[in-house]
Amino acid sequence: MSGTADLIYSLRKDKVLGLLKEGKRLDGRGLDDYRKVEVQTEIIGNAEGSAKVKLGETEVIVGTKFVIGEPFPDTPNEGGIVVNIELLPLASPVFEAGPPGSDAIELSRVVDRSIRESKAVDFEKLCVTEGKAAFMIFIDGYILNEDGNLFDAVSIAALNALLTSKVPKVEDEKIVKDEYTGTLKLLRKPLLTSFAKINDHILTDPGLVEEKIMDTSFHISTTEDDLINACQKSGSGAFTKKELFDMAEKAFVKAKELRKKVL
């Protein structure tokens, strides 16, 4: 994140630390509590799948588009996913116009790994004609308002967009407009859980101020069948092995709670 634009948040660090010593956060949440989550699906007429998520005041929208493309040479019987998340300048005074910067790239790649590595999408089922045609699912996401924890908000939106995606009908290796063969079936429902470390305190679902003053963050993708499938320590700062294992254990619990609320 750029040099001095967010320095104003460091003025609140003492207050945040004071509250943390009592196990409290600025908005009254417990250290392990998520903010209120709202999900709407099937909102974009032109998208095969779509979801808008509000996590606290963080607002994101993700849409899926199915495109027929040539499979990669080393996986001729598989389709794939392409994840592209952008930080829209209208979402925050510190998001700049232009091609995705490093923060957007990191966010996109972590969300991609969360979906891809969980094997949630059966790439072989996306194949239309071996070696010639397969579905590429473009997962495009846009941050509409920044209020902390873009990762989990996008993860929830992407999962919902995929689960409600209509699979286009294909004839002669071309998509038939407005005709569908059903809804996309996912093999797993991975979700990212994000933590922020401020001094020795670990907080789940960081809010905006917490994110601006934190030492480091950690994102971990877990599945409903108790597997870890992606991790990313993000930003400078460090954590201990014990903190890592605690966050990982907690992530399974929080993701399961979240699945009940958002799916």
Added chain:
Amino acid sequence: MKKEEKIEYVDKKGKRVDGRAVDELRPIKIRSRVLPRADGSCYLEWGQNKILCGVFGPKEVIPKHMANPFKGIIDFQYRMAGFSVPDRKNPKPGRREIEIGMVCGAALENAVLLEKFPNSMISVFVEILDSNAGSRVASLTAAAVALADAGIPMRGLVSASAVGKAGGKVILDLNKTEEDAPDAVDIPLGILNNTGEIVLLQLDGLMTMDEFKKAIEQGYIATSKVHEIQKKALLEKYAVPAEIEKGEKL
């Protein structure tokens, strides 16, 4: 999903595809002070990986708006040569290169005493000349040596290694074949040695919590081995080889 040939990633005797044991690192060679015009530098070989790292700084921050009046910043640029991989790679940095630069730079920020250089930056340039899995942890390892070679004050060295899983077993330092295993899990791990804290951690693949814990424990053992090799490379620069004492040329 990959090739149909049945590769036995870890055989009954615990030997891997390249003959290593599950907890064995590939050979690592490190030489510091290899680039005359850089403030600090390092050449590192890790298995087939060949990495050159040059460090410049502390120096003026460009672009200026990135400058931090309280502490220095690290700009880590990771690049791969077109010939460094089996299928010619476009040298233009892609999203993968940018992400690697981010996580490696962030890792080093824990080691460098950045408060000593407000409004300055340290540029770390890494060029991958030959690649075979684990290039980011090798890059981070090389960068730590290059920073020390540049005399940049640090809390300690960052040491890194990848751990993970292939063929159902938790293994150290995956090579390319192992990374392509159907059940492969790749976990790049970077540790600040003197505190034992994790400064770089990523994971991709599927594994249980128990496997994860086992892999991280293995990672700590691996990184301390890497640390010994880093220290040796730096000490060698200062040690006077016996040949010089006899008046022979280096």
